[in-house]
Amino acid sequence: MTKYPKQILQIIQTSRDHLTAEQIFQELKQIYPAVVRATVYNNLHKLWESGAIRKVVLEGQPDRYDRLERHDHLVCKECGRLSDVTLSDLTRQLEEQLGMPILSYDLKMTYLCEACKNKQKEERT
Numbered sequence: 001m002t003k004y005p006k007q008i009l010q011i012i013q014t015s016r017d018h019l020t021a022e023q024i025f026q027e028l029k030q031i032y033p034a035v036v037r038a039t040v041y042n043n044l045h046k047l048w049e050s051g052a053i054r055k056v057v058l059e060g061q062p063d064r065y066d067r068l069e070r071h072d073h074l075v076c077k078e079c080g081r082l083s084d085v086t087l088s089d090l091t092r093q094l095e096e097q098l099g100m101p102i103l104s105y106d107l108k109m110t111y112l113c114e115a116c117k118n119k120q121k122e123e124r125t
């Protein structure tokens, strides 16, 4: 039973797809056919609570899980596609403006992805 958290953590750390709990469940099921959904959800919650993984919350979409390694996110306003970007660490600047230390920050920038930009262009012509 205790092998699941490790496997879940590994799936999240090696994926760049920002998997939902359901997708993680499906992936784990291929390795351990006996695994049940509730186990995955519980483990995800515990991993997140203990600070081992990040959760990406997007309006109108199921929560997605992400590795801890520092990076920021670009979200397409149209299709919800989530991409990783690495910007320089803004912690110092934010702390300076706030006048106090912070633990972390969560930067999510919205944009129009290439596919949606092209689609809009087509629709206009």
Ligand SMILES: [Zn+2]
Pocket: 076, 077, 078, 079, 080, 081, 112, 113, 114, 115, 116, 117
């Ligand atoms: Zn898009």
Ligand SMILES: [Zn+2]
Pocket: 018, 066, 067, 071, 072, 073, 083, 084
């Ligand atoms: Zn990410």
